[in-house]
Amino acid sequence: MARSDAPELERRLRRRSPGRIVLVTLIVVAALILAWRVVVLGALEAHFGSGFDDRRFDELETEFDHRQPAFAQAGARMRELAAAHPQAERIAWSLALICVRDAGRAEACKPTTPRDRATYETLPGVDVIVHQSKDAGRTFFRFYGDDPPRYTIMHASDGTDVAAYAKDHGFRSTRPLKPGWVILGPIPDVDREDDQWQ
Numbered sequence: 001m002a003r004s005d006a007p008e009l010e011r012r013l014r015r016r017s018p019g020r021i022v023l024v025t026l027i028v029v030a031a032l033i034l035a036w037r038v039v040v041l042g043a044l045e046a047h048f049g050s051g052f053d054d055r056r057f058d059e060l061e062t063e064f065d066h067r068q069p070a071f072a073q074a075g076a077r078m079r080e081l082a083a084a085h086p087q088a089e090r091i092a093w094s095l096a097l098i099c100v101r102d103a104g105r106a107e108a109c110k111p112t113t114p115r116d117r118a119t120y121e122t123l124p125g126v127d128v129i130v131h132q133s134k135d136a137g138r139t140f141f142r143f144y145g146d147d148p149p150r151y152t153i154m155h156a157s158d159g160t161d162v163a164a165y166a167k168d169h170g171f172r173s174t175r176p177l178k179p180g181w182v183i184l185g186p187i188p189d190v191d192r193e194d195d196q197w198q
């Protein structure tokens with residue numbers, strides 16, 4: 001009886017050898033890590049990828065459709081500001097301040113007038129309205145949201161090739177609104193985004 005038990009015990013020990021346990025554990029851990037990465041990358045793509053652009057574009061298009069006159073009024077006011085500051089490299093208009101940076105000078109900010117504040121308040125969700133001399137004829141309504149990526153509604157003069165503009169400046173996607181208006185998807189490259197808005 002002792003002889004027949006010995007081979008069975010030896011077989012069980014071989015099946016549960018430390019090397020085999022470590023190998024199985026490593027395979028299971030590697031499979032779990034791979035599955036976790038697939039889930040995380042899939043979630044990031046769904047959130048920041050082309051699908052997120054479509055959802056965010058739908059929201060911004062709805063906002064624009066409901067407030068076209070307000071966007072047009074704010075765009076006209078920005079053109080007035082640009083005409084009043086012909087040397088400005090950048091004009092940034094937020095709810096509280098209008099900041100102007102002339103070539104070679106520091107940015108100078110003034111509180112918004114009650115009229116400008118009232119105009120701005122008709123654009124919920126807009127974080128800043130920007131005019132830049134390097135983007136002549138264009139006004140940008142930037143939406144930061146709670147976190148990046150950051151989307152922008154651009155008003156451009158007629159005849160602007162929006163697809164070429166977006167590609168040249170690193171925006172990953174576009175959606176036309178009405179003539180002269182377009183939504184620009186985010187600039188995924190942080191350095192290009194910084195360069196675009198400085």
